[in-house]
Amino acid sequence: MNRATLNLxxxxxxxxxxxxxxxxxxKVGSISGANLGDSYKVTAHFDNIGGLKVKAPVKSxxxxxxxxxxxxxxxxxxxxxxxxxxxxxxxxxxxxxxSVLTSGILGEQYVGxxxxxxxxxxxxxxxxxxxxxxxxxxxxIGQFFIxxxxxxxxxxxx
Amino acid sequence: MLEGxxxxxxxxxxxxxxxxxxxxxxxxxxxxxxxxxxTSFRRFxxxxxxxxxxGVMSLIIILVSGLFVGMVLxxxxxxxxxxxxxxxxxGTLVALSLTRELGPVVSALLFASRAGSAIxxxxxxxxxxxxxxxxxxxxxxxxxxxxxxxxxxxxxAMPLLSAMFTAMGVLGGYVIAVIVIGVDSGAFWSxxxxxxxxxxxxxNSMIKSAVFGLAVSAIATYQGYAAAPTAxxxxxxxxxxxxxxxxxxxxxxxxxTAIMFKG
Numbered sequence: 001m002n003r004a005t006l007n008l009x010x011x012x013x014x015x016x017x018x019x020x021x022x023x024x025x026x027k028v029g030s031i032s033g034a035n036l037g038d039s040y041k042v043t044a045h046f047d048n049i050g051g052l053k054v055k056a057p058v059k060s061x062x063x064x065x066x067x068x069x070x071x072x073x074x075x076x077x078x079x080x081x082x083x084x085x086x087x088x089x090x091x092x093x094x095x096x097x098x099s100v101l102t103s104g105i106l107g108e109q110y111v112g113x114x115x116x117x118x119x120x121x122x123x124x125x126x127x128x129x130x131x132x133x134x135x136x137x138x139x140x141i142g143q144f145f146i147x148x149x150x151x152x153x154x155x156x157x158x
Numbered sequence: 159m160l161e162g163x164x165x166x167x168x169x170x171x172x173x174x175x176x177x178x179x180x181x182x183x184x185x186x187x188x189x190x191x192x193x194x195x196x197t198s199f200r201r202f203x204x205x206x207x208x209x210x211x212x213g214v215m216s217l218i219i220i221l222v223s224g225l226f227v228g229m230v231l232x233x234x235x236x237x238x239x240x241x242x243x244x245x246x247x248x249g250t251l252v253a254l255s256l257t258r259e260l261g262p263v264v265s266a267l268l269f270a271s272r273a274g275s276a277i278x279x280x281x282x283x284x285x286x287x288x289x290x291x292x293x294x295x296x297x298x299x300x301x302x303x304x305x306x307x308x309x310x311x312x313x314x315a316m317p318l319l320s321a322m323f324t325a326m327g328v329l330g331g332y333v334i335a336v337i338v339i340g341v342d343s344g345a346f347w348s349x350x351x352x353x354x355x356x357x358x359x360x361x362n363s364m365i366k367s368a369v370f371g372l373a374v375s376a377i378a379t380y381q382g383y384a385a386a387p388t389a390x391x392x393x394x395x396x397x398x399x400x401x402x403x404x405x406x407x408x409x410x411x412x413x414x415t416a417i418m419f420k421g
Contacts, residue, residue, distance in 0.1 A: 020321035025360055
């Protein structure tokens with residue numbers, strides 16, 4: 001086989017390989033984290049984060065507005081300190097509420113943001129004070145039974 | 159009794175030493191190849207020629223196998239996921255299993271049996287017909303002239319083959335799930351894109367296939383170079399290339415998976 005044909009085939013091979021890599025990068029996968037280059041950082045304390053993981057999405061009205069960048073245990077307040085990177089183009093008021101929610105019944109957990117009425121917006125490094133942690137099924141059932149048992153005597157008297 | 163026990167212990171010891179010796183010999187040979195690989199890049203046409211034989215010639219088997227593996231994954235995944243009412247996740251299942259495991263591993267196994275064995279047989283035959291000695295007589299280093307280009311050709315071809323295998327597999331899964339079974343096309347791609355992370359999955363897949371390419375090329379060239387210069391020697395070396403490459407791929411895969419996907 002002569003040199004030119006050989007080079008042509010190897011050229012086709014290499015181009016096809018890179019096309020496959022591009023296909024995997026842009027059609028099969030998605031670049032997470034990198035698309036949030038322009039972002040600001042906010043923190044929030046949660047009493048319970050459930051199964052929230054680093055890189056979990058931060059959504060507002062179901063739209064992706066940022067990602068969880070770090071989770072650690074705060075030894076001063078003894079609760080979870082979650083750091084989030086939010087898209088700089090999307091401002092949130094200082095009285096925004098952050099809650100740990102679940103998408104679907106068995107879906108992944110994410111942080112939901114509901115903006116408030118304040119005119120000031122969250123800045124780099126500010127803290128979201130209104131938070132609601134994840135719902136723990138065992139605690140919910142426990143509370144349900146407690147409230148039932150407190151109701152029961154009243155219900156009997158009536 | 160005691161003598162028999164000692165005998166079997168001796169056998170275990172001998173086998174262990176043999177395996178360790180084999181790995182050591184391949185590593186020493188790899189270092190030797192790397193030290194003499196300037197020729198492979200200065201005369202890149204040599205490497206291109208080897209990329210043709212190990213890469214382009216493996217294309218058909220890689221693409222067809224990738225398509226079939228993806229189709230089977232699509233069918234099997236659909237069967238199982240359908241019972242949980244999440245048939246749309248079949249795209250996620252196909253893409254994740256292909257990028258993380260099947261793409262690099264199966265294409266490396268195919269590469270070892272298609273290209274690795276050919277490399278070993280070629281070098282072994284060159285040795286048996288004293289072409290390597292003839293080169294040495296002409297003051298040409300056979301490691302630089304023969305081994306280096308084959309090693310680099312295989313090493314450079316492997317990640318590209320693995321990417322093509324994975325891409326074909328995803329397309330195969332798409333054909334089965336969306337076109338044949340009728341899963342929604344939008345959900346198929348969007349769930350896949352939501353689950354496959356480029357840094358975590360695609361880049362790691364490329365790293366894996368590069369490591370496998372290194373291992374297969376090193377083993378194939380070593381086995382060819384170390385083959386006894388007889389017909390049996392070459393055939394035995396070819397078999398050993400396929401067996402030890404496959405074992406090396408699976409063992410390295412376990413180690414790499416443990417490092418990459420532990421969380």
